[in-house]
Amino acid sequence: MNKTRVKYIRQILEDLYGKDAVTKKRGLSLVDVGCGGGLATESLARMGLKVLGIDASHENIAIASIHAQNDPMLSNNLEYRQVTAEQLVSESVNSGRDGVFDAVVSLEVIEHVNDPLSFVQSLVNLAKPNAPIFISTINRTILSFMVDILVPEYILRVIPSGTHDFQKFITPDELSIMITNSGANTLDTRGLILNPIFNNCYLSPKHFDLLPDAGVQANYILVARKK
Numbered sequence: 001m002n003k004t005r006v007k008y009i010r011q012i013l014e015d016l017y018g019k020d021a022v023t024k025k026r027g028l029s030l031v032d033v034g035c036g037g038g039l040a041t042e043s044l045a046r047m048g049l050k051v052l053g054i055d056a057s058h059e060n061i062a063i064a065s066i067h068a069q070n071d072p073m074l075s076n077n078l079e080y081r082q083v084t085a086e087q088l089v090s091e092s093v094n095s096g097r098d099g100v101f102d103a104v105v106s107l108e109v110i111e112h113v114n115d116p117l118s119f120v121q122s123l124v125n126l127a128k129p130n131a132p133i134f135i136s137t138i139n140r141t142i143l144s145f146m147v148d149i150l151v152p153e154y155i156l157r158v159i160p161s162g163t164h165d166f167q168k169f170i171t172p173d174e175l176s177i178m179i180t181n182s183g184a185n186t187l188d189t190r191g192l193i194l195n196p197i198f199n200n201c202y203l204s205p206k207h208f209d210l211l212p213d214a215g216v217q218a219n220y221i222l223v224a225r226k227k
């Protein structure tokens with residue numbers, strides 16, 4: 001999924017900031033909230049963005065930092081910190097420098113948090129006015145129950161059972177409402193469709209006129225723009 005979601009983020013950044021958006025010279029700043037082991041974070045830094053990866057977990061930040069040491073080029077424009085989104089917002093508000101990032105990314109995190117609305121508000125607070133906010137997560141449907149819980153957790157056992165809680169899955173409409181209530185507008189929502197046969201992932205087309213929700217039945221990525 002990583003290649004597909006990172007390519008989409010790059011495309012949107014180029015649409016919003018121009019073709020040279022993703023270059024070291026331009027130096028656009030991006031925060032990856034809930035970066036985990038740094039899978040997307042490293043890819044985004046390699047593209048030329050100035051990236052801060054943050055995560056609530058000490059272990060994940062340690063793993064991400066060790067992994068990044070394999071590529072000395074990353075040390076110039078990639079930093080990791082163990083801090084939650086909410087803590088980073090309080091820190092920046094206290095120092096009078098909130099809303100400083102040119103882009104905010106949070107991939108596969110919101111379905112794990114207890115208060116998604118306040119989490120979305122934190123993401124929006126971290127963004128500069130007009131900056132994009134990318135959120136990827138899982139819809140709450142029969143298909144998502146099968147592809148994100150039943151098969152990986154209980155049949156193939158490739159991820160530990162209990163990793164996902166179906167009740168915490170969020171529909172694109174619910175997420176869009178949270179975004180509006182947090183001071184941003186949804187620009188685009190695309191399905192991230194996994195193909196287990198070829199072991200790859202592709203983005204759903206922009207419009208499915210007859211079945212508008214067909215592409216976003218399981219994993220999806222949404223981009224919003226702060227007002």
Ligand SMILES: C[S@@+](CC[C@H](N)C(=O)[O-])C[C@H]1O[C@@H](n2cnc3c(N)ncnc32)[C@H](O)[C@@H]1O
Pocket residue numbers: 033034035036037038039040054055056057060083084085086106107108109112113119
């Ligand atoms: C499933 S992992 C996603 C990792 C990564 N974004 C990716 O897609 O490869 C979810 C991560 O979110 C982190 N997390 C959960 N709530 C958070 C919060 N409020 N602030 C920062 N990190 C958080 C967890 O510690 C965990 O590492």
